[in-house]
């Protein structure tokens with residue numbers, strides 16, 4: 001494809017584990033400012049696809065382009081620098097530090113050892129912390145120790161830590177797992193807000209939640225794309241009903 005507007009272009013991507021194709025010749029394009037949800041039964045390859053995009057797993061063949069730049073063979077840390085952010089299910093926050101500190105140390109210059117030694121919390125960093133804290137709904141919790149936050153707040157804080165790096169593509173694996181109904185509502189608002197400035201890919205099982213957040217849905221099955229389009233379109237696709245939604 002020659003469309004340069006894609007945040008992400010995955011083409012003919014395959015990864016094999018001992019001959020088993022967990023991702024099988026998959027092609028996927030994500031627009032800038034798009035919120036894409038990936039659904040599909042367990043074992044469909046959803047997590048493996050995100051692992052390939054973020055560089056945790058290396059592709060057997062095919063290509064991954066991020067902002068039109070080939071990233072298929074570059075290491076994970078370089079992809080982070082280019083603007084890829086990935087959140088896993090278990091939050092990796094610093095429980096004994098304040099919300100403010102958690103966000104501050106996630107600012108790019110705060111991360112490397114040498115950077116941290118020379119790191120000054122400038123007004124620019126403070127302003128960024130304030131901005132992200134209000135995005136994640138924790139502006140009035142900045143001095144609270146992160147370990148004392150609710151489960152939902154910890155998840156938002158980790159999203160905030162990723163937002164400190166201003167990623168152009170953010171990938172989230174089941175962001176509402178374990179959340180209360182009101183925390184789910186706030187997470188839907190949060191996701192709708194953050195995709196205004198970046199592309200977001202979410203793996204999700206909860207169909208009510210998918211309906212609320214997805215611009216477009218990709219249904220995976222056996223390492224391939226079974227269907228793609230609006231929630232209405234994929235929901236009424238007989239192939240999708242057969243392998244997934246019908247159960």
Ligand code: ADP
Pocket residue numbers: 017022040041042043044045046047048049
């Ligand atoms: P999903 O996230 O859709 O549930 P996964 O991406 O976790 O699916 O898994 C897809 C398939 O690939 C599964 O059959 C899984 O066992 C296999 N798989 C994933 N990672 C590895 C690995 N590192 N080694 C061997 N098999 C793997």
